[in-house]
Amino acid sequence: MDEQDRTAETESRGYDRRRFLRNAALGAGGLTAGTMLGGLGSSASASSLPRSMTLPRAARRGGALNVIALPPTWANYGNIISTFERKYGVKVNSANPNGTSAEELSAITSLKGQSNEPDVVDVAPSIANTGVAEKAFAPYKVSTWNTIPANMKNPKGYWYGDYYGVVSFGTNLSVQKTPPRSWKELLNPRYKGQVAIDGDPRSAGDAFGAVFAAALAHGGSLDNIMPGIEFFKELKDRGNFNATDCYPANISKGTTPVAIVWDYLNLGYKTTPAVFAKPSDYAVVIPSDGKFGNYYCQAISAYAPHKANAELWEEFIYSDEGQLLYLAGFAHPARYANLAAEHKIPAALARKLPPPSEYKGVVFPNQAQTNKAAAVLAAHWGPIMGVA
Numbered sequence: 001m002d003e004q005d006r007t008a009e010t011e012s013r014g015y016d017r018r019r020f021l022r023n024a025a026l027g028a029g030g031l032t033a034g035t036m037l038g039g040l041g042s043s044a045s046a047s048s049l050p051r052s053m054t055l056p057r058a059a060r061r062g063g064a065l066n067v068i069a070l071p072p073t074w075a076n077y078g079n080i081i082s083t084f085e086r087k088y089g090v091k092v093n094s095a096n097p098n099g100t101s102a103e104e105l106s107a108i109t110s111l112k113g114q115s116n117e118p119d120v121v122d123v124a125p126s127i128a129n130t131g132v133a134e135k136a137f138a139p140y141k142v143s144t145w146n147t148i149p150a151n152m153k154n155p156k157g158y159w160y161g162d163y164y165g166v167v168s169f170g171t172n173l174s175v176q177k178t179p180p181r182s183w184k185e186l187l188n189p190r191y192k193g194q195v196a197i198d199g200d201p202r203s204a205g206d207a208f209g210a211v212f213a214a215a216l217a218h219g220g221s222l223d224n225i226m227p228g229i230e231f232f233k234e235l236k237d238r239g240n241f242n243a244t245d246c247y248p249a250n251i252s253k254g255t256t257p258v259a260i261v262w263d264y265l266n267l268g269y270k271t272t273p274a275v276f277a278k279p280s281d282y283a284v285v286i287p288s289d290g291k292f293g294n295y296y297c298q299a300i301s302a303y304a305p306h307k308a309n310a311e312l313w314e315e316f317i318y319s320d321e322g323q324l325l326y327l328a329g330f331a332h333p334a335r336y337a338n339l340a341a342e343h344k345i346p347a348a349l350a351r352k353l354p355p356p357s358e359y360k361g362v363v364f365p366n367q368a369q370t371n372k373a374a375a376v377l378a379a380h381w382g383p384i385m386g387v388a
Helices: 003-012 033-037 077-088 101-110 125-133 205-217 226-237 248-252 263-270 307-317 320-328 336-341 367-385
Strands: 064-068 091-095 120-123 160-172 195-197 258-262 282-285 293-301
Touching: 064 101, 064 120, 064 307, 077 091, 077 307, 077 320, 101 120, 101 125, 120 125, 120 307, 125 293, 125 367, 160 205, 160 248, 160 263, 195 205, 205 226, 205 258, 205 293, 205 367, 226 367, 248 263, 258 263, 263 282, 293 307, 307 320, 320 336
Parallel strands: 064 091, 195 258
Antiparallel strands: 120 293, 160 258, 160 282, 160 293
């Protein structure tokens, strides 16, 4: 890694989990949605928890599990945790729910030997690879290992992708009656003062994804994010860019009526009565151009105080039941292709999601491309956008 990449890597660690779904860390070129969702090769059929009977008895008697940085409203983690507790009688201790991926990794080493040491983490690929280098993780291959796409897992089992999201447009229809469906449409005067991203792309992963997606739609590539910065400068010059963070409350009250965030967040807002009284009040679309996605990774701490339950957690997360719980929270599970091929996705759940055709062409950058884009943003976003 050269000095520029090392700088970008360091700066990226401040991204917060509410916004952050960092980029793929494998391969020499960008990954496609087809690659991530297909190409699994031959594998054994998945089952609910095929390995549970071989796990240590301690795991099946109850006890505890320490998790960290898992907000209950993020990717359906509230339901995932409560279901795990009920199913196995394990008490889940959830620390620092809004923490960053970097804070998760730091907790593994800083709390080593203590009872509150994290057993498992859910981190960005860049942080997952750092964890492997620092020997912070214990290898473990779940029984559904062969159904996880090869480009979403460490080959030795030190980490594995659990779910991913795609940049989407959400529109509060009480304020804006015409939802945008492409990046070009966002330049229309009808969206004056309405288009918002989720913070500064130099520190917020959601916003980072938005700029990367805009670049793809305007002549850029996974190796060239600059057109995305230039697009947002034009959006600002036309008066359409709204610098306010698009938190759920800001979206619902109309402060930021057009919100560019991960699809699973927008779809969650759409179906949450506390945000929108009726799903029909909020439109969510995957843009027809500039389709960009990222994923998260599970890993077991090398110093896990409840190692058996950590393994049980991973078995549950990658079981059909666990993966479908992610999907119920509108996050795309790693094993989506396998579940679809075996007709295990309930029709009622599938109807709540955007049609698969909207995801055709989604791409995922590798780590070198991510580091390069982060460095370009760090150098040029402030001067071009006129912000500190």
